[in-house]
Amino acid sequence: MRRRFVGLALVALLALPLAGCFPKTLLQSVIFVVYYKLITTGSPYKAKASSSSTDVDVLVDAEVGGTSGTYDVTLYDNESEDTFGTFTGETTLKKGRFITIKDNGSEGLLSTVENMVSKSLGGAAVSITKAKAKVTANQEPGGVAATFKATVKFTGTVDSGPSTGAKIKGGKITAGHTWDFE
Secondary structure (H helix, E strand, O other), X not given: OHHHHHHHHHHHHHHHHHHOOOOEEEEEEEEEEEEEEEEEEEEOXXXXXXXXXXXXXXXXXXXXXXXXXXXXXXXXXXXXOOEEEEEEEEOOEEOOXXXXXXXXXXXXXXXXXXXXXXXXXXXXXXXXXXXXXXXXXXXXXXXXXXXXXXXXXXXXXEOOOOOOOOEEEEEEEEEEEEEEOO
């Protein structure tokens, strides 16, 4: 009986890294699509809306995995290597491999969105007043791959540049990616 237990324990220990129970550090370039509408007023009675969509190349540095459901994600600008921002927190791990992260306007989220929208507007200063994020991620059985989808909705104003004073409405940042561990 003891020999059988030792054999089972060894098999379990060897399977843990493959099942994704140990944290992994991921470093990957991902394209985030930044979409927004700029609302400008030429006169008190007339407003003009213009829509724009820009791809932003982002380097994602993330620590994921483990059964605790913790995450730590830093987003970098791939061109200048400046930091867009960092998210840290906990989430519920379901069925051993599915998570959903929701953020309703934390300081880290507002700062990150401001930096990404500023980049998409050619460096113009912006103030993001509201932001809401949802990230869903899962790890494939056996720990061979992980995928995520992210959606951030935001509103704000443009503080500098040719669109100074314009309101940002209908803003949305989306991304999806698969990491292959093999």
